[in-house]
Amino acid sequence: MTRTSMQFPMNGEFVTNCWYVAAWDHELIDGRKLARTILEKPVLIYKGASGQYVALDDRCCHRAAPLSMGRIEGDDVRCMYHGMKFDPSGKCIQIPGQDRIPPKLGVRSYPVVERNHLVWIWMGDPALADPDLxxxxxxxxxxxxxxxxxxxxxxxxxxxxxxxxxxxxxxxxxxxxxxxxxxxxxxxxxxxxxxxxxxxxxxxxxxxxxxxxxxxxxxxxxxxxxxxxxxxxxxxxxxxxxxxxxxxxxxxxxxxxxxxxxxxxxxxxxxxxxxxxxxxxxxxxxxxxxxxxxxxxxxxxxxxxxxxxxxxxxxxxxxxxxxxxxxxxxxxxxxxxxxxxxxxxxxxxxxxxxxxxxxxxxxxxxxxxxxx
The missing domain is CATH 3.90.380.10 (Naphthalene 1,2-dioxygenase Alpha Subunit; Chain A, domain 1)
Structure with a gap:
């Protein structure tokens, strides 16, 4: 890019290590689940029973069923295809009919923070997600x-x-x-x-x-x-x-x-x-x-x-x-x-x-x- 010509960015590159607005807080009242694509990633956003905001990859790790079609249980979400339940960190914590849960079973979680009625999400490296930014x-x-x-x-x-x-x-x-x-x-x-x-x-x-x-x-x-x-x-x-x-x-x-x-x-x-x-x-x-x-x-x-x-x-x-x-x-x-x-x-x-x-x-x- 120069100061006199500006090529249009069509290559799909995004800045990921920064905070983006994901929703207004009123979009998540009354136990609503919000499915929203952000930076070409499908994301499920909801507010748990404790008031905690949660953002997860909107794909069950088992058969890629949308978790946004699932059920909120407290602060967790249950996939309504085969019943697997995930906590706010994305870890699978229950598989109906199966006692052992392999450690690799889980979905990606994203840092999410509410400020002044805006719900912010960090799509990049979670270790860099400083809420003060x-x-x-x-x-x-x-x-x-x-x-x-x-x-x-x-x-x-x-x-x-x-x-x-x-x-x-x-x-x-x-x-x-x-x-x-x-x-x-x-x-x-x-x-x-x-x-x-x-x-x-x-x-x-x-x-x-x-x-x-x-x-x-x-x-x-x-x-x-x-x-x-x-x-x-x-x-x-x-x-x-x-x-x-x-x-x-x-x-x-x-x-x-x-x-x-x-x-x-x-x-x-x-x-x-x-x-x-x-x-x-x-x-x-x-x-x-x-x-x-x-x-x-x-x-x-x-x-x-x-x-x-x-x-x-x-x-x-x-x-x-x-x-x-x-x-x-x-x-x-x-x-x-x-x-x-x-x-x-x-x-x-x-x-x-x-x-x-x-x-x-x-x-x-x-x-x-x-x-x-």
């Missing part, structure tokens, strides 16, 4: 923020979603009537800061004295007032994105640090590869005003679904084109500085794993506040 997002657990956790599935490689998130200019054209507001956004605004960080990047962009975009108009009283809008995007490798958005009355001085009558949003997005051509996409769009009105969160969720479906249509169309010619080089323009840096970091992480080391991923500790 999980990037906590404070607004998810803060009562001063309200939102609705959501999930989407993309029939596209996850890096294409990262590309989409890396440049706010696409808001003007893809989301003219939803999240962006007008094509003017692309012409009259430029990033005021692009920071290349050792775990990703940070981009800040302002749009001054503009009409509020449609999604914001739906949840405010004065729909005609001009606003100053700030977006701060923070990407953390390999696939975490945080967006901090603020609207203030036009001319109120927010760009100088004078924050009055602000309406703020916090958006967290997590891209987890399902396969080399499909992606699990987890997100939540939170707000800090009118918290006693549940319709705000519902409206924002619906607006984001509308906007993400606009992205999805383009990204999945890109996937089809790039699959037809995986050697096609994507040429960079000035707005691609952040995503070019991201791809450079991603290749660096892959090289580190191929060399037998730990990929230098997610150095942001869980105690830090993100986005910066």
């Amino acid at each position: 999980i990037v906590d997002y404070e607004p998810l657990g803060d009562p001063n923020w309200r939102g609705i956790p959501c999930y989407m599935h993309y029939d596209a490689n996850w890096v294409l979603i990262v590309d989409n998130l890396s440049d706010f200019a696409h808001l003007a054209f893809v989301h003219t009537n939803t999240l962006g507001g007008s094509e003017e956004y692309a012409y009259t605004t430029k990033p005021v800061a692009i920071e290349r960080l050792e775990d990703g990047f940070r981009v800040e962009r302002w749009h001054m004295n503009a009409d509020a975009p449609p999604f914001h108009k739906k949840v405010i009283a004065d729909k005609t007032a001009k606003v100053d809008r700030r977006n701060i995007g923070r990407m953390v490798t390999p696939g975490i994105f945080f967006l901090e958005t603020m609207f203030t009355p036009a001319g109120s001085g927010a760009e100088t640090g004078k924050i009055v009558n602000a309406r703020q949003y916090r958006n967290c997005q997590y891209m987890t590869p399902e396969t080399r051509r499909s992606t699990h996409f987890f997100w939540n769009y939170l707000h800090d005003f009118d918290l006693d009105n549940p319709n705000i969160a519902l409206s924002l969720r619906d607006s984001l679904i509308e906007g993400f479906n606009e992205d999805k249509a383009i990204i999945e169309a890109q996937q089809v084109i790039l699959e037809a010619d995986p050697e096609f080089n994507l040429l960079a323009i000035g707005a691609d500085a952040a995503l070019s840096h991201f791809r450079w970091l991603l290749n660096k992480m892959k090289d580190a794993e191929r060399a037998g080391g730990t990929a230098p991923v997610q150095p942001t500790r869980s105690g830090e506040r993100v986005p910066a």
Whole structure:
């Protein structure tokens, strides 16, 4: 990869020694079993009776029957083909009608941790699975923020979603009537800061004295007032994105640090590869005003679904084109500085794993506040 051309990664390589989001915690309530392919591996995820989260290879070692078709018994799972039972470590602990259990009988288990309603999984070397490397997002657990956790599935490689998130200019054209507001956004605004960080990047962009975009108009009283809008995007490798958005009355001085009558949003997005051509996409769009009105969160969720479906249509169309010619080089323009840096970091992480080391991923500790 160079700074001017970006070959699309179609070879199925994944960074494995890092934490990926596997589920929202509400997907595992009431004894539910979740079958989810992650990094092209079939995984069963469930919450045991003790409250322990468990992630196992979703294939019984006997005849490859899906354990997700099995039965949860306490913290264990029983395969409902021949009745073999496995504990959370993946060890077979019972075979009906057979007293001796060969030590080799078992399935792979994966480290799994719940933080702020997100269930994280480590698909690589379990000895390297340090929970302190999980990037906590404070607004998810803060009562001063309200939102609705959501999930989407993309029939596209996850890096294409990262590309989409890396440049706010696409808001003007893809989301003219939803999240962006007008094509003017692309012409009259430029990033005021692009920071290349050792775990990703940070981009800040302002749009001054503009009409509020449609999604914001739906949840405010004065729909005609001009606003100053700030977006701060923070990407953390390999696939975490945080967006901090603020609207203030036009001319109120927010760009100088004078924050009055602000309406703020916090958006967290997590891209987890399902396969080399499909992606699990987890997100939540939170707000800090009118918290006693549940319709705000519902409206924002619906607006984001509308906007993400606009992205999805383009990204999945890109996937089809790039699959037809995986050697096609994507040429960079000035707005691609952040995503070019991201791809450079991603290749660096892959090289580190191929060399037998730990990929230098997610150095942001869980105690830090993100986005910066």
